[in-house]
Amino acid sequence: MDVGLLGQFVVNGMMLGMMYALVAVGFTLFFGVLDVIKFSHGDVLMVGTFAGFSTYLGMTAIGIDNAFIQLIGVLVISLGSMAILGAVIARYLVLPLKSAPPLNTLLVTLMLGTVLREAIRLFYPDGSNPKHFPALLPTDSWSLGSFTLRSDSVILLIGGLLVIVGVNMLINRTRLGLAIRAVAQDEETAKCMGINFKMIVLLTFALGSAVAAFAGVMNGLYYNEINFGMGLLLGVIGFSAAIVGGLGNIYGAILGGFLFAGLQTLGAVALPFASAYKDVFAFAVVIAIIAWRPTGLIAEKTSERV
Amino acid sequence: MTQSLKDKLVIILLAAVIAAFSITFIAIEEQVEIFALLVFAAALVLGGAKLGITASIAQSLARNERLMNFAFIAATIAVVFWFREDHFPLLMIATVLLYVIACCGLNIQFGFTGVVNFAGAAFFGVGCYTAAVLGGTSVPLLLVIVLGGVIAAIVGSVLIIPVLRTRGHYAAVVTIAFGLLFRTFLEVNDTLGGPQGLGVSGMNLFGWDFNNNIEISENLEISFYMNYVVLALIMVILTFVLMRRIERSWIGLNFDAVRLDETAAACFGIDIKRWKIVAFTLGNFLAGTAGALYAMMLGFIAPSNFAFSDSLILVSIVLLGGMGSLWGTILAAGLVVLLPEKLQVIQEYRFLIYAVVMILILLFRPQGILPRGLRAYIPGWRG
Numbered sequence: 093m094d095v096g097l098l099g100q101f102v103v104n105g106m107m108l109g110m111m112y113a114l115v116a117v118g119f120t121l122f123f124g125v126l127d128v129i130k131f132s133h134g135d136v137l138m139v140g141t142f143a144g145f146s147t148y149l150g151m152t153a154i155g156i157d158n159a160f161i162q163l164i165g166v167l168v169i170s171l172g173s174m175a176i177l178g179a180v181i182a183r184y185l186v187l188p189l190k191s192a193p194p195l196n197t198l199l200v201t202l203m204l205g206t207v208l209r210e211a212i213r214l215f216y217p218d219g220s221n222p223k224h225f226p227a228l229l230p231t232d233s234w235s236l237g238s239f240t241l242r243s244d245s246v247i248l249l250i251g252g253l254l255v256i257v258g259v260n261m262l263i264n265r266t267r268l269g270l271a272i273r274a275v276a277q278d279e280e281t282a283k284c285m286g287i288n289f290k291m292i293v294l295l296t297f298a299l300g301s302a303v304a305a306f307a308g309v310m311n312g313l314y315y316n317e318i319n320f321g322m323g324l325l326l327g328v329i330g331f332s333a334a335i336v337g338g339l340g341n342i343y344g345a346i347l348g349g350f351l352f353a354g355l356q357t358l359g360a361v362a363l364p365f366a367s368a369y370k371d372v373f374a375f376a377v378v379i380a381i382i383a384w385r386p387t388g389l390i391a392e393k394t395s396e397r398v
Numbered sequence: 399m400t401q402s403l404k405d406k407l408v409i410i411l412l413a414a415v416i417a418a419f420s421i422t423f424i425a426i427e428e429q430v431e432i433f434a435l436l437v438f439a440a441a442l443v444l445g446g447a448k449l450g451i452t453a454s455i456a457q458s459l460a461r462n463e464r465l466m467n468f469a470f471i472a473a474t475i476a477v478v479f480w481f482r483e484d485h486f487p488l489l490m491i492a493t494v495l496l497y498v499i500a501c502c503g504l505n506i507q508f509g510f511t512g513v514v515n516f517a518g519a520a521f522f523g524v525g526c527y528t529a530a531v532l533g534g535t536s537v538p539l540l541l542v543i544v545l546g547g548v549i550a551a552i553v554g555s556v557l558i559i560p561v562l563r564t565r566g567h568y569a570a571v572v573t574i575a576f577g578l579l580f581r582t583f584l585e586v587n588d589t590l591g592g593p594q595g596l597g598v599s600g601m602n603l604f605g606w607d608f609n610n611n612i613e614i615s616e617n618l619e620i621s622f623y624m625n626y627v628v629l630a631l632i633m634v635i636l637t638f639v640l641m642r643r644i645e646r647s648w649i650g651l652n653f654d655a656v657r658l659d660e661t662a663a664a665c666f667g668i669d670i671k672r673w674k675i676v677a678f679t680l681g682n683f684l685a686g687t688a689g690a691l692y693a694m695m696l697g698f699i700a701p702s703n704f705a706f707s708d709s710l711i712l713v714s715i716v717l718l719g720g721m722g723s724l725w726g727t728i729l730a731a732g733l734v735v736l737l738p739e740k741l742q743v744i745q746e747y748r749f750l751i752y753a754v755v756m757i758l759i760l761l762f763r764p765q766g767i768l769p770r771g772l773r774a775y776i777p778g779w780r781g
Contacts, residue, residue, distance in 0.1 A: 129567045185757070192764060194566050195514065199717065200760045202710065206753035214747060324706065328574055335571045368586035375579040379572055383560035386568060 096238025098361075103245055105357035106350075107314055110252035113349030114307035115330025116337065117259060118300030120345040123334070124276035125296045128186055128197045132205035133304055134327015136174055136181075138320065139208050140305025141225075141312050142216060144170035148226055163228040170309050171302040178301025179294040187293065205327065212320040222319040225312035248310050255306055259299070260342055272296055276340065332378045338388025347389060352378065405458040406465060412455060413469035417476045420732075423740065424477070424487045432740050460771075471635065478627050488623035490739055492695055495630035496688040497731040501715045502637050502724070503684030508713070509722030509770070510650060511677035512657030513561060514569050517577035518712035521682040523704035524550040524580075525689025526598075527590060530699055533599040543633075543690045550686025551679045561678060562671055577709050584701035595700025598693045626695045633691065637684060641724055653677055707749060714756050720766025729768060 115137065122130045144166040151162050185204060189197045213219045229244035263269040274282040275292045283289050311326070312318045329352055337348030355377050359370030385391070419439065426432055446452040459466045481487040500522050507513045515521075525546035532542045560572045585593050644650045655663040656673050664670055693699050715734050719726030738748040759766070 123567075129570070185761075188761065192760075195570075196760050196764060198567065198570060199713070200757055203714075203753040203756045203760070206707065206710065206749055207757070210747070210750035210753065214750065325578070328571075328578060328706075332571055332575055335568055339567070369583070371582045372579050372586070375575045375582075378575055379557070379560050379579075382568060382572055383563055386560075386563040 094238060096236075096240070099236075099239040099241075101357050101361050103241065103249075105353045106249060107245060108356065109350035109353030110249060110256075111307045111311055111326065111349075112329050112333045112352050113256060113346045114252060114303050114310070115326055116333040116345035116349045117256065117342055118304045119331055119334035120337075120340055120342055121259075121272075121296050121300040122186075123339045125272060125293050126182075126186065126190070128190075128194065129201070129331070130181065130186060130297070130300075131198055131201040131327065131331070132181065132208060133201075133300070134323035134325070134330060135205040135208040136177060136301050136323070137304040137308040137311075137326055138318075138323030139177065139212065140170045140174040140301070141308035141318050141322070142212055142223075142320075143173045144305070144309045144312065145223060145225060145318060148228070159228045162226075166228065166309060167306070170305045174305035175298035175302040178297040178299075178304075181301075182294050182297035186297070187290070205323070209320055209323065216320070219320055222317050225316050225318050227313065227316055229313060244313065248314055252307075252310060255303060256342075256346060259303060262299070263342065268292075268295065332375070336378055336381050336388055338390035341388075341390050344388055344390040351389075402462075405462050408455055408458040409462055409466050409469050412459075413473040416470070417473035420473075420477045421480050423736070424481065424490065429741065429743055467638075471631075474631060478624070478631070482620045482624060485621045485623055488621050488627050489695070490736060492623060492627045492630045493692070494732050494735045495627070495634045496692045496695075497712070497715065497735055498634055498728050499630075499637050499688035500685040501712055501719075501727045501731055502641050503681035503688075504712055504716045505641070505681075505722055505724070505727055506644070506653070506677050506684070507681040508716055510645070510653035510657065511674060513674050513678050513681075514566075515573050515678070515681065516570055516706075516709050516713065517557075517573040517580065518685055519704045519706075519708035520577045520580040521550040521554060521685040522689035522692070522708075522712070523584070523699075523701075524553050524682075525686035526693035526699045526703070527584070527596070528686070529690040529693040530596040530598045531590075533694065539694070542694075543687050546690025547683040547685075547687035550689070551683040554678060554682035558675055558678060562674055574706070577704075577706055581701050581704055581706075584704070591700070593701060595698060595702075597698050598696070600694055600697060623695070626691065630691060633687065638724060645722075645724075649673075649676075711752065714752055717756065718759060718766060720769040723766060723768050723770035726766050726768035726770070730766075 115133065118133050119129065122128060122133075147166045147169040148162055151157075151165050156162060156165070181201070181204065185200050186197060189200060227244065229247050231242060231244055233240050233242045235241075261269075263272060271282070271287045271292050272295075274285065274287055275289060275296075279289060282292075307326070308318075308323075311322065330349070333348030333352045334345045335348070336351060337344030337346070352374055355374040356370045359373035363369075363373065381389070419435075423432070423435060426435065443452070446455075478488065478491060481491070500518060503521075504515060504518050507515045528546040528549045529542055532545060533539070537545070557572060557576055561569055564572060584590055590596065644653070652663075652668050652673050655666070655668055656670050656677075660670055711734060715730045716727060718734065719728070719730035734752070738745050744751055
């Protein structure tokens with residue numbers, strides 16, 4: 093195989109892995125604090141991307157056309173509004189069902205995902221068609237033989253890495269992170285120690301949703317196209333990644349995200365059958381891994397299985 | 399008037415009212431009239447519940463289960479007979495019946511045993527594609543329906559190990575991943591028609607072609623969909639009998655035990671794995687048989703019929719009717735299939751409306767419209 097093409101696949105795979113890992117981190121955070129799966133996560137990502145896109149349109153309309161300021165605006169609005177949406181979902185849909193069977197929470201959030209998706213399709217202007225997301229990053233490129241590295245890919249990868257490292261630092265080094273970990277470990281004891289349980293849950297959901305919005309904007313900037321259905325597949329892949337890595341563990345989420353992207357790339361490049369089967373291959377391997385390690389590659393510390 | 403005579407009258411009257419309501423509902427076209435009818439029905443049901451009439455009707459029904467079953471079958475036949483010459487209403491009725499079968503399958507999994515399956519549409523689709531592939535061969539078509547179920551069960555057995563080893567969210571992701579895998583596979587597989595789909599030959603039973611209108615006389619020509627409705631109705635009745643038998647037997651008891659508390663069930667010597675496998679396989683079998691007949695009836699299938707949202711619709715029917723409740727499933731399937739067809743205004747918004755209604759149901763009435771009652775071992779027996 094051509095080295096340049098191989099390099100292209102590696103960069104593309106890393107980009108996908110970074111996005112999946114960001115989505116999976118959200119799933120892991122929510123599962124950690126509340127033992128629930130918020131399935132609307134992928135659609136929150138999609139709404140976040142559309143919020144960012146609308147911000148771009150708005151800023152262009154009022155005459156701000158400096159790409160850097162536009163990018164900052166897009167990120168601030170997108171991440172901020174999704175943080176609020178995430179907290180609202182937690183407050184009005186997830187917390188009220190805390191004592192119901194876990195299946196009900198899964199279903200409620202699945203349905204909420206459908207509501208968000210359909211709402212964008214029906215009510216966003218011309219929402220059923222794909223939109224062209226602007227390239228806001230510098231697009232110079234370095235060539236190395238037949239391999240071309242674009243600067244926007246490098247910036248996106250570094251940005252994604254910084255967000256993951258930042259979330260990890262937040263969880264492991266700050267007082268807020270300590271509170272989140274305490275709630276994840278034992279809700280009752282955490283409450284006794286004076287931790288505001290509800291506040292921590294809402295903040296965690298806000299954090300996870302903002303990270304998802306970042307992944308959505310990243311997706312838009314990389315592919316320059318967004319549509320109302322992009323969240324479903326990203327959500328399911330992020331969920332699978334979190335499960336394969338091991339729920340409730342940030343490193344597991346990152347591992348799962350890159351593993352899934354690796355499988356897709358492998359399915360597209362190295363396997364004998366047509367590259368159209370790459371998703372079939374990746375999902376089949378995921379099912380096999382779950383059958384082999386039912387609690388994920390990095391197992392949960394307290395397993396729910398008897 | 400004696401109690402039992404009164405009960406019988408109540409049941410016959412109820413069946414007649416339901417038949418009349420269904421006929422009116424399917425026949426009228428004007429959107430305002432449909433809305434008015436729905437509001438009227440809702441008011442009737444809510445008012446009846448407030449005055450305690452619903453409860454006393456439910457008691458009459460419970461005392462005469464056999465009569466109730468026959469009365470409802472008769473009501474269905476009356477509705478079908480009314481629309482004997484119209485293609486579209488019969489197609490809708492047959493679709494409802496086939497959805498009922500598929501959802502009964504999901505009910506065994508979700509409602510009885512507590513095995514999650516978010517790939518219902520995929521197993522339905524396996525049945526459809528079986529009919530498409532085998533329809534052109536010399537295999538008898540009635541056997542193709544059974545084979546649709548068998549192959550769905552065999553395809554499902556690939557998932558048995560991961561489903562058995564996992565629980566809750568982990569099991570959900572296994573089936574969701576399978577559903578997506580199935581659809582992607584169909585879209586890229588050229589032998590199975592790719593995204594364009596496949597044509598399916600119609601049902602043909604001992605030389606009786608299901609796709610021809612039935613000419614009785616000069617001025618009476620019965621729609622060919624009648625064939626499918628009759629076959630689907632027979633299948634629904636068989637499924638219903640099967641479900642009731644399972645529910646009332648020790649098999650159903652074991653299913654319930656596995657759902658309610660796996661640890662306690664295992665302590666009492668119930669083989670959890672075995673019953674989960676039985677429930678999962680049987681459920682997929684039912685979905686597959688329904689799919690096979692559905693494909694023959696439509697004559698054409700494409701991967702877009704088996705998306706994740708279609709699996710969600712099947713789950714919504716089970717949940718809306720009430721987990722494990724058979725009559726609830728029938729009612730919910732009718733509502734979910736017929737409402738968007740009748741209310742053209744909401745056609746475009748139907749997924750949005752389903753989703754909102756499901757969220758409201760889960761928040762405020764998680765047990766469904768017609769919650770499953772206590773197990774009655776002997777029909778009509780009240781201890």
